[in-house]
Amino acid sequence: MSKVIVVTSGKGGVGKTTTSASFATGLAMRGYKTVVIDFDIGLRNLDLIMGCERRVVYDFVNVINQEASLTQAVIRDKAYENLHILPASQTRDKESFTIKGVGQVINELKDSFEYIICDSPAGIEKGAIMALYFADEALLVTNPEVSSVRDSDRMLGILHAKSKRAIDGIEPIKEHLIINRYIPSRVESGEMLSIKDIQDLLGIDLLGVIPESEMVLQASNAGVPVIREEESNSGQAYRDLVGRFLGEDIPLRFLEPEKKGLLKRLFGT
Amino acid sequence: MSLLNYLSRKNNKPSASLAKERLQIILAHERASINRPDYLPALKRDLMEVVGRYIKINADDIKINLEKEGDTEILELNIALPEPLTESTS
Numbered sequence: 001m002s003k004v005i006v007v008t009s010g011k012g013g014v015g016k017t018t019t020s021a022s023f024a025t026g027l028a029m030r031g032y033k034t035v036v037i038d039f040d041i042g043l044r045n046l047d048l049i050m051g052c053e054r055r056v057v058y059d060f061v062n063v064i065n066q067e068a069s070l071t072q073a074v075i076r077d078k079a080y081e082n083l084h085i086l087p088a089s090q091t092r093d094k095e096s097f098t099i100k101g102v103g104q105v106i107n108e109l110k111d112s113f114e115y116i117i118c119d120s121p122a123g124i125e126k127g128a129i130m131a132l133y134f135a136d137e138a139l140l141v142t143n144p145e146v147s148s149v150r151d152s153d154r155m156l157g158i159l160h161a162k163s164k165r166a167i168d169g170i171e172p173i174k175e176h177l178i179i180n181r182y183i184p185s186r187v188e189s190g191e192m193l194s195i196k197d198i199q200d201l202l203g204i205d206l207l208g209v210i211p212e213s214e215m216v217l218q219a220s221n222a223g224v225p226v227i228r229e230e231e232s233n234s235g236q237a238y239r240d241l242v243g244r245f246l247g248e249d250i251p252l253r254f255l256e257p258e259k260k261g262l263l264k265r266l267f268g269t
Numbered sequence: 270m271s272l273l274n275y276l277s278r279k280n281n282k283p284s285a286s287l288a289k290e291r292l293q294i295i296l297a298h299e300r301a302s303i304n305r306p307d308y309l310p311a312l313k314r315d316l317m318e319v320v321g322r323y324i325k326i327n328a329d330d331i332k333i334n335l336e337k338e339g340d341t342e343i344l345e346l347n348i349a350l351p352e353p354l355t356e357s358t359s
């Protein structure tokens with residue numbers, strides 16, 4: 001049985017695309033056939049983060065409009081053969097982007113993939129609703145910051161009201177909290193909301209904490225999902241997170257302020 | 270943490286706790302309003318009409334609030350009656 005997982009947040013710029021890319025890559029690294037779909041119609045970006053931007057020929061909307069088949073549009077990753085990407089279209093025309101059209105594409109993907117990851121656009125408009133509509137599980141990406149937490153809470157309300165599972169009245173979407181851009185030293189000094197604060201406020205299970213890391217920018221520059229950077233904190237945190245998602249018991253890491261020792265300076269982050 | 274950070278920490282109120290308090294309040298409020306039943310405005314109109322048969326009141330004199338405390342929902346009705354002097358005699 002394949003699973004549809006939406007990566008969502010409400011707020012923009014909190015790390016949905018970064019997380020979608022690394023999470024999908026992580027599942028593929030573990031041997032699962034995985035496809036990650038960019039739902040940000042008009043603002044395609046996932047292809048850049050995944051490093052396949054020059055191989056995009058057809059896109060999601062082409063498939064919905066039956067101008068291309070899924071096999072034509074889906075791009076296979078160069079490093080991991082289990083990993084596939086369905087890019088967003090760059091047209092601003094979202095007319096053809098309907099529940100019915102998206103549903104058909106997702107159903108067809110279910111024949112070939114075990115995990116279907118939906119990278120949601122920001123906001124609570126059509127694109128974000130489409131991304132979450134068919135989800136079985138949700139990764140709620142939140143930054144330790146007031147506006148992000150508030151938007152995440154709104155997003156939880158929307159998952160409870162607007163998803164297919166909610167409308168059909170079946171078992172609700174399983175929600176996982178991901179805290180991204182966590183800075184332990186600022187939490188310690190009381191300037192930043194802590195993990196516990198955010199968990200208290202949102203009340204859903206924590207899947208992982210990704211530290212703020214320079215490596216994320218570097219990895220995006222190179223078009224390599226940061227999970228592939230084995231030396232980096234954030235890459236390792238994403239690997240742990242994928243393991244936890246698959247049911248492994250892995251403790252949280254990188255929650256203490258870094259000791260800036262010489263070794264860390266030389267080899268750190 | 271740098272020395273500078275350490276020194277300035279004393280003067281800094283822990284702003285994260287302020288953030289948490291503010292969020293607790295606003296989230297409670299927004300969660301309540303997302304689930305707010307849509308009959309409230311109609312209820313208010315009807316109440317206006319019934320109460321208005323006996324006492325003259327304005328729309329702002331009726332406050333309706335639906336609160337959730339644990340598992341119980343509390344419908345709070347607050348009707349401010351006008352000062353005795355201006356009591357309607359008609």
Ligand SMILES: Nc1ncnc2c1ncn2[C@@H]1O[C@H](COP(=O)(O)OP(=O)(O)O)[C@@H](O)[C@H]1O
Pocket residue numbers: 009011012013014015016017018019122180181182210211212213214216217220234
């Ligand atoms: N853990 C992190 N550390 C540092 N920078 C990050 C981290 N996560 C995301 N970023 C940066 O934040 C920006 C927004 O990330 P992105 O994944 O595009 O967010 P979204 O898809 O939610 O809009 C990008 O510039 C990205 O490099």
Ligand SMILES: [Mg+2]
Pocket residue numbers: 016017018040045120121
């Ligand atoms: Mg994005």
